[in-house]
Amino acid sequence: MERRVPWLSERVELCEEEPSGSESFTLRSDAGKLCIAATSANAAAVGVNWYLNHYCGRSMSHMGDNLGPVDDLPLPEAPVKVTTDLDYRYALNYCTFNYSMSFYTWEDWERELDWMALHGVNLMLVANGAEAVWQNTLRRLGYSEKRIASFLSGPAYNAWWLMGNLEGWGGPMPQSQIDART
Structure with a gap:
């Protein structure tokens, strides 16, 4: 409030x-x-x-x-x-992250979370930070930084990358953005 x-x-x-x-x-x-x-x-x-x-x-x-x-x-x-008889009130899908949220700042997320709370959402898809998880996993598997960067998509295509539809499209994603999204 x-x-x-x-x-x-x-x-x-x-x-x-x-x-x-x-x-x-x-x-x-x-x-x-x-x-x-x-x-x-x-x-x-x-x-x-x-x-x-x-x-x-x-x-x-x-x-x-x-x-x-x-x-x-x-x-x-x-x-x-x-x-309400509904146990779960769900919000978002993978595409939402790129139609609307590719470049959200913390203030944007804060507003979105406030809207969700006011409207009863108690379960939401969270894809933020997936790039860092993939980076870490691929490093541990011995991939080079260049190969990792070529695998991650750019921020505007992240949802389609996470759904397995593409690799590296619109990338590379800047490390500063990966860090900010984590």
């Missing part, structure tokens, strides 16, 4: 809710303050997002954010409980 909606973080109480089998959150008013009780950290993040969407008219999206401050926080008149 402090990163995306700092105006809300001091005005909300996050409480642990006893798990009952499925992840859930409950919004309620407690002595004039919003309380979000949740069975997990992920459920709490979804509760924050649900409150922002349904009570404050605010949202975070990949196309732009509407997360400006709300002066008078609306409070639920009665408790609102939302439950």
